Amino acid sequence: MSDDWPLFEVFIRARSGLEHKHVGSLHAADVRMAIEHARDVYTRRQEGVSIWVVRSSEIVASDPEEAEALFEPARDKVYRHPTFYTIPDEVKNL
Amino acid sequence: MYTQALDSPAPEARPGSSGGQAALERRFEERIERDEKIEPKDWMPDAYRQTLIRQISQHAHSEIVGMLPEGNWITRAPSLRRKAVLIAKVQDEGGHGMYLYSAAETLGIARAELLEQLLDGRAKYSSIFNYPTLTWADVGAIGWLVDGAAIMNQIPICRCSYGPYARAMVRICKEESFHQRQGFEIMLALARGTGEQRAMAQDALNRWWWPSIMMFGPSDATSTHTAQSMRWRIKRFTNDELRQKFIDVTVPQAEFLGLKIPDPALRRDEISQHYLTGPIDWSEFKAVLQGNGPCNHERLQARRTAHEAGRWVREAAAAYAAKHGGRGAQPRSAAHIASPRAEAPCHE
Ligand SMILES: [Fe+2]
Ligand SMILES: [Fe+2]
16 A cells, blocks of 8 residues: 555635634645645535645644643733723723 | 644653553543543543544544445436535545544554555445445435434534544534435435335335444444443443434334335334334344445445556656645646546446
């Protein structure tokens, strides 16, 4: 059996004004074919107006084992949210 | 779906990342308990990984082989509308196969390996696709019953503990609903047609009913995987529970069509409010699963032929990509590239 074509991650913009969102992955010989396949596999029902493909091997991801070190420090900084502050009811437009 | 091609090592490969196997297992069980999703790079027990690879790949193979019985009728659909619908449905099934192969690959198995398992006959796929489609009514019966049963099976998997599988299933379930409705519509047109058309619809129901209810797998008493899969929240209901749900919704639909379910023992139990069927002939199910169904050989042969016939396309595409540094040509207007998934003839 021949080797697999490289793997691509597919991102789709559902409507103009929205961001591209990861929808899945597929194999293709090159970027052009990756776009064509993404069209066939992920947009059969007008799910998108724009497609990005990127080789999966090009994506660098954070390590789940480091999730605490990365995200925990933000947990006790509730003062970054507007609800942290008490403002009298009479004050409007704030 | 995120895949193993991502460039950081799997956590278990790193020494001293987290105190021992037992602790990892306990943390995994707790996450499952909290209904958290497990993602590809998270630590998971090997048995969980292997169970998922087996289940997701069998599911993917079923979608791919499932294109054959219906694809067989595309050129003979009775109208342009029916033909357009059938092409769209069969194309969806191909898409489902692609979503599921991607999901399986996130667990560390290569696409080429999955295909090889299917083509050399090692892999299993749903035994329902080893039955022939003899008349146009079979296309109706497949949409109504086979896709109906598949939906019943797949909806709970949208909440499966493994993220990529659950996400693929959400997408699939959204697309399945039209499959079942178009099938029922075909049955309805036949049921309201001439005597001959009604007989055709009844004949299709006669042949597809029992294989459809066997699609839910062996009864709970003999199912080997159910208990562990339910603990891992890969499965949410047992085979018998899903089968009963399917029977309960389908019997009234058959009544609406004026067709008779081919089971003389079928009756509604007033106390449980369920339809109870006669005994299921599991020896037939096992025979088909072991390769002795009416079309097992033909289905695999069709896939092998398609794979071989598409070889030159794959090779040409790879050579072209190598020559252009993986960039491909700039898109032309209204350009259509030939799909490497070549169709093979099926003689039914
Ligand atoms: Fe499907
Ligand atoms: Fe379907």
